Amino acid sequence: MAKQTRRSKKKTPRNWKGYGRIALRCVSVLLLIVLAFSLVFGVGRLRTHAEGRLLLAGQNAAPDRVGAFTVSFAWPALRNTPGETWMRPEDMASLTRVAESVVRRDAPLSVVPLRAVSETLGDTGWFDGDPVVRRVGPGRIDVDGDWRIPAAVVRWEGIDHLVSDAAMPMPVEVPAGGLNLPFIEGVYSGAVVRGAARYANPWPGPGVRVGLDLLGVIRSRGLGAEVSGIDVAGYLNGGPIEIVSADGNRVVWGSPVDEWIPGEPTVNEKIARLEQLIERTGAIDAGQRRVEIHRARVEIDRTGSLGGGTGSD
Numbered sequence: 001m002a003k004q005t006r007r008s009k010k011k012t013p014r015n016w017k018g019y020g021r022i023a024l025r026c027v028s029v030l031l032l033i034v035l036a037f038s039l040v041f042g043v044g045r046l047r048t049h050a051e052g053r054l055l056l057a058g059q060n061a062a063p064d065r066v067g068a069f070t071v072s073f074a075w076p077a078l079r080n081t082p083g084e085t086w087m088r089p090e091d092m093a094s095l096t097r098v099a100e101s102v103v104r105r106d107a108p109l110s111v112v113p114l115r116a117v118s119e120t121l122g123d124t125g126w127f128d129g130d131p132v133v134r135r136v137g138p139g140r141i142d143v144d145g146d147w148r149i150p151a152a153v154v155r156w157e158g159i160d161h162l163v164s165d166a167a168m169p170m171p172v173e174v175p176a177g178g179l180n181l182p183f184i185e186g187v188y189s190g191a192v193v194r195g196a197a198r199y200a201n202p203w204p205g206p207g208v209r210v211g212l213d214l215l216g217v218i219r220s221r222g223l224g225a226e227v228s229g230i231d232v233a234g235y236l237n238g239g240p241i242e243i244v245s246a247d248g249n250r251v252v253w254g255s256p257v258d259e260w261i262p263g264e265p266t267v268n269e270k271i272a273r274l275e276q277l278i279e280r281t282g283a284i285d286a287g288q289r290r291v292e293i294h295r296a297r298v299e300i301d302r303t304g305s306l307g308g309g310t311g312s313d
Contacts (some may be wrong), residue, residue, distance in 0.1 A: 069103050070140045070141070071100055071103070071141045071142075073095065073142075073144075074143065074144040075087055086150065091126075095121065095124065098120060099133075102116045102117045102120050103116075103117060117141065118130045118133045118143075124171055124199070125148070125168075125170050125198070125199030126147060127146060127147060127148065128145075128146040128148055128166075129145065131143050131144060131145025148168055148170055149164055150164060150170060151163060151164055151165035151215065151216075152182050152184050152230075153179055153181050153183050153184070154187060154190075154203055154208055157190065158175065159173050159175065159176065160173070160176050160177070160179055160183060161190070162181075163184075163208060165212060166202065167203045167208045167209050167212055168202055169202075171199070182215055183230075183244075184208055184212070184230050185229060185230075185233070185244075186231045186232045186234070186235075187205055187207040187232060189205060210232055210241065210256045211230040213256060213257050213258065214230055214241060214243070214256070215227070215230060217267060217271070218243075218274075221271050223275070223278075226246055226283065227243055227246065228248065229244040230243060231243075231250075235255075240252050240253060240294055241253045241254065241255070245284055246283070247287075249285035249291070250285070250289065250290045250291070251284055251290075251291045251292075251293060252290070252292040252293065252294055253270060253293065254294025273293045274293065277291070277293075277298070286300050288302050289301060
């Protein structure tokens with residue numbers, strides 16, 4: 001009986017094919033891991049090599065500055081003179097220094113310094129939004145963006161503050177009369193916020209916007225040379241806006257260009273009156289200290305002239 005039992009037990013054959021499949025899978029996984037490590041360290045080695053080459057190129061381009069970069073700007077051009085810019089040399093140099101100070105010279109391939117340059121320049125007040133910063137070659141970075149265009153200066157406490165046509169402050173402040181731009185005076189307050197936040201919002205209050213709108217209309221009719229500034233103090237106190245002529249005399253304009261008051265001439269009628277005054281007298285102020293064009297008839301104050309008195313046309 002015991003012999004019969006031992007004979008009935010047979011050894012189970014080994015599944016060599018199954019073992020082979022498992023081994024093949026293990027080998028495949030190991031190969032993938034090795035390949036992954038090779039790629040990671042290979043790319044790292046390649047990146048290190050490329051950065052070294054770029055640093056060397058920068059060193060060869062500027063032997064006195066290891067890893068130096070050249071920062072180039074697409075400077076804003078004059079409207080009627082392509083190829084020339086309205087920016088002052090000192091402002092251009094200042095922007096270039098700002099960009100160069102931010103660039104990380106130890107990581108030429110990284111996007112981090114490019115982003116930092118863009119954000120830093122975007123806070124300077126020269127651009128609407130952050131400019132585009134591109135690396136265009138070994139040791140060279142190009143900057144381009146939407147430049148704010150100077151439209152006038154806001155005269156506040158003896159200082160002229162540059163503003164764009166959208167009333168956005170710009171980083172130029174000079175003593176009154178230091179820039180060849182029309183001024184806006186009589187505003188309620190200055191741009192009291194300092195730092196980058198100063199350039200993030202329009203000049204506070206409605207006065208600057210009203211003055212810029214009137215300047216825009218005057219320029220569009222070719223009369224910009226006749227105007228040295230706009231006084232909005234009267235408007236902010238419930239009265240009329242006044243134009244300061246090129247000779248410093250006053251031309252009372254009246255209400256803002258987009259706030260017509262019944263009984264007052266229209267914007268086109270007022271412009272026509274200015275053009276008639278130029279045709280007859282050679283200037284929008286008729287050579288007198290005060291002219292009112294916002295009433296039913298043009299009224300000229302001649303008390304400052306030899307003949308004295310006032311008159312209407």
